[in-house]
Amino acid sequence: MFTSVLVANRGEIACRVFRTAQRMGIRTVAVHSDADAEAPHVKMADAAVRLGPAPARDSYLDGAKVLAAAKDAGAEAIHPGYGFLSENAEFAEAVMAAGLVWIGPPPAAIRAMGLKDAAKRLMIQAGVPVTPGYQGEDQSPERLAAEAERIGYPLLIKAVAGGGGKGMKRVDDPADFADALASAQREGQSSFGDPRVLLETYITRPRHIEVQVFGDSRGEVVHLFERDCSLQRRHQKVIEEAPAPGMDDATRAAVTAAAVRAAKAVNYEGAGTLEFIADASDGLRGDRIWFMEMNTRLQVEHPVTEMVTGQDLVEWQFRVAAGEPLPLKQNEIHLNGWAMEARLYAEDPASGFLPSIGKLEHFHLPDDVRVDTGVAAGGEVSQFYDPMIAKLIVHEPTREAAAARLATACGEVEVWPVKTNAGFLKRCLEHPRFVAGDVDTGLIAAEGEGLTAALITETVVQDASDLLWRSRQVQSDVWDCEYGALGLRLNAPAATLQTFFIDGVRQQAGYLNNFPSVSYGPEIDGGFVIFHEGDRYEVSRHAPRSGSSAVSDGALRAPMPGRIVAAPLKAGDAVAKGQPVVVLEAMKMEHALTAPFDGVVEALSVAVGDQATEGAVLAVVKANV
Structure with missing residues (x-):
């Protein structure tokens, strides 16, 4: 077994790997960008090395800098985490050529499975059933459009090197195909350095089932059962669980056997996940x-497998990489x-899930469940990286108990001023369809505001x-005239109403001397913030100032810092309501700013490549x- 390991990643996955390494007596080395100099993963490690400026391409994605850091710190092995360089075959080869232990699959297996089109062709040869579609080399817009017509709509466009929903677009109408294709190609190039795509038929009631596999250098491959990741938003996983609801023994045997067969077809070693799509109609x-x-x-969702099998998958990775069976x-x-995991993100569900950045001035996570996180109170959610704050994970005897406990945990989250999806997660977990196990990838989109809106109850x-x-x-003073003599009526209950505002909405209520079910949070100008069931509310004594953030004036404002990646229109062009005018890339995703009404582009103040x-x-x- 190697005696030291460098984790070529950041945040919660770096902390997660360090925990196992330290338990096993392995020395830990962190790497960090300038933005992460004081991050928890840096403080947790035995040693830390600076990689470079905040942008990932200048730090975490620079393989040469990571290898230099390993040499400088005396690390014997490199664990890539997930994202960044984790599925980069060239980096894996460079690690091995430098005489270091690569804690991951062989480069040949990464290449075989790294491009979705080639992987599908390989799986067909191995007798593994694949989703119908187009995986051809001809990437001309004309050929792709023709194949789309052959497959039929709706369909999915996927970046061949993609993952995490990046470079994936659903298209329902042929008229939208060209724009969706261009966006998928941009995201593929930006996130993975590869603009190529494949096309897949879209299954109308899809379930996302995946199987955890492990292989060793002796040719042995096992599975650690399945996970269900069907509760998704825009192809991003929201809630993951193990096992999959409604999975009978025969179906489990079929899908796990296919996963093992697929892994053996590429001589797989280490941890891997075979992702399947199921027609749940x-x-x-x-x-x-x-x-x-x-x-x-x-x-990301490996903890639910750990919980239901009682195994430490990072320890398995270490042992297999060290040559053990x-x-x-x-x-x-x-x-x-049964285990469930909720992904807590810095985002605003009420505003189309736009990422939220800033300092974590008030930060409280539940302490009676497993929490995998890479941030802490006083830290900052940066524009440069994925907006995930933490993973909340529970393990219970039954699915119903797991869902209830996880919902309670999400309701205990308190974060300010960064916005989170905690209340949204709680509503998802308590939704009757989810509780009944009647889940598919379209549930969140179908429910809309019923899940995203934080109601003022x-x-x-x-x-x-x-x-x-x-x-x-x-x-x-108790005789303050503005608020009346609340609570001072002799021989009668308090009845005078006070006027105040919650999130800018006028309210009136008396004083009942209740024991509050909300949690009192930080003070803000003119009032305070309260937390209830995962949501937070700004309470103020005075009416808010009229804001300029509304789009009624036609101004399209950047919701966060980012880079302009598309500006398909120019000043003077006619535009329809909902049509993209500017596309901003931030936190590894594209965000289209669309016209609020039919009209004309009166002014365009940015060009592609500009920073906003x-x-x-x-x-x-x-x-x-």
């Missing part, structure tokens, strides 16, 4: 599950109970009123009269 059946792709690395044989791996209003009155009692600051006016649309 008639439940889960072995003959209606198709191979989509293989992720040749550890997955697999820790267990197939008949020694068993399922126990009567409980929130009354508790805010009571907290507001109590805070007023501490700092003001948060709040900057990028374009102005003038409404038709």
